[in-house]
Amino acid sequence: MESITSLGRSGLQVPRLGIGAMTWGDPTGLARWSPAKLAYGGAHGIDEEKQALEVSLTAGVTLFDTAAMYSGGASERRLGELSRGKEVLIATKFPPSLFSKTEDMPQALDASLARLGRSSVDLYQHHFPSNRVSIPKLMDLMADAVEAGKVKAVGVSNYSAEQMRIAHAALARRGIALASNQVEYSLLHRQPEVNGVLDACHELGVTLIAYQPLASGALTGKYATGARPTGLRRFMGTFRGQGLEAATPVVSLLREIGERYAKSPAQVALRWLIENENVLPIPGAKNGKQAFDNAGALSFCLTPVEIDTLNQATLAWRT
Numbered sequence: 001m002e003s004i005t006s007l008g009r010s011g012l013q014v015p016r017l018g019i020g021a022m023t024w025g026d027p028t029g030l031a032r033w034s035p036a037k038l039a040y041g042g043a044h045g046i047d048e049e050k051q052a053l054e055v056s057l058t059a060g061v062t063l064f065d066t067a068a069m070y071s072g073g074a075s076e077r078r079l080g081e082l083s084r085g086k087e088v089l090i091a092t093k094f095p096p097s098l099f100s101k102t103e104d105m106p107q108a109l110d111a112s113l114a115r116l117g118r119s120s121v122d123l124y125q126h127h128f129p130s131n132r133v134s135i136p137k138l139m140d141l142m143a144d145a146v147e148a149g150k151v152k153a154v155g156v157s158n159y160s161a162e163q164m165r166i167a168h169a170a171l172a173r174r175g176i177a178l179a180s181n182q183v184e185y186s187l188l189h190r191q192p193e194v195n196g197v198l199d200a201c202h203e204l205g206v207t208l209i210a211y212q213p214l215a216s217g218a219l220t221g222k223y224a225t226g227a228r229p230t231g232l233r234r235f236m237g238t239f240r241g242q243g244l245e246a247a248t249p250v251v252s253l254l255r256e257i258g259e260r261y262a263k264s265p266a267q268v269a270l271r272w273l274i275e276n277e278n279v280l281p282i283p284g285a286k287n288g289k290q291a292f293d294n295a296g297a298l299s300f301c302l303t304p305v306e307i308d309t310l311n312q313a314t315l316a317w318r319t
């Protein structure tokens with residue numbers, strides 16, 4: 001399997017694994033209480049984030065995902081500061097409609113570029129669809145930004161299969177390929193396989209960028225019933241109710257498979273995603289140790305039998 005691939009049919013060359021910078025940066029004022037910070041908590045700062053960036057670049061993980069809405073722009077600012085002068089690919093996002101209208105897109109993009117300290121962004125994604133945003137109109141503005149040289153590839157996020165088709169057709173009219181749809185996808189969240197998104201990605205030649213590929217840390221195996229994570233995350237997703245208990249056999253299986261290759265549960269969980277050529281996971285990493293561990297997913301392969309065993313063990317998360 002190639003270590004570099006085109007993001008969808010956009011021609012943008014990307015590694016098979018990226019890194020999520022949602023928790024990066026020091027928010028000020030109201031942004032201190034942003035969802036990303038509240039959910040993830042945890043002690044980390046610029047030194048740890050710098051290490052995460054450097055370790056990732058050394059390992060060939062050059063794609064960094066952020067968004068205008070992460071901590072009120074603090075994540076973009078931090079990524080811009082740490083990546084200055086380095087060869088990195090930056091993916092960021094136009095805020096959802098609660099915070100902006102369709103026609104705000106050009107100004108929102110300029111504000112992101114200013115925070116990142118760049119004249120262009122590699123991938124610009126629409127963060128969330130909404131009834132208040134016209135997808136064709138937004139894609140037209142995206143196409144204008146590509147033509148102006150401010151955006152290299154256009155993506156969407158949290159789009160259904162039907163919404164992807166609308167975005168794809170609108171961009172195609174301007175001769176531009178829809179590069180990616182960023183959605184939640186992991187062994188503990190397999191909805192893209194049944195809601196039509198994975199099939200639409202395949203059919204349209206669009207890369208599925210998998211967010212929360214470690215189920216917010218649950219698939220690393222470090223959390224158990226008595227050791228829940230910091231922040232509001234403990235009340236969400238897998239950490240809610242009996243979710244962690246239900247996931248225990250999956251983590252045990254990841255550990256068992258990982259032992260064959262001297263790999264961690266997180267590395268096996270990420271590799272399960274990477275084995276699908278159309279999927280690109282972007283695990284969040286708070287420090288160099290986590291970034292190093294996650295990058296190790298690039299340097300081994302799972303057998304078809306191991307992939308099938310993981311598929312069968314997580315059928316309950318496919319509904």
Ligand SMILES: NC(=O)c1ccc[n+]([C@@H]2O[C@H](COP(=O)([O-])OP(=O)(O)OC[C@H]3O[C@@H](n4cnc5c(N)ncnc54)[C@H](OP(=O)(O)O)[C@@H]3O)[C@@H](O)[C@H]2O)c1
Pocket residue numbers: 019020021022023040042065066127157158182183210211212213214215216217218220222229230266282283284285286289290291293294
């Ligand atoms: N488009 C969207 O709507 C959307 C939504 C959510 C996220 N995202 C993107 O997806 C990225 C990843 O999602 P996520 O950060 O929510 O979830 P995730 O990648 O599943 O989990 C990340 C968390 O797991 C822990 N971790 C990561 N690697 C580890 C390792 N090797 N060993 C041990 N612990 C490890 C860290 O938290 P602890 O150390 O505190 O456990 C880290 O913050 C985000 O940064 C963001 O860019 C996009």
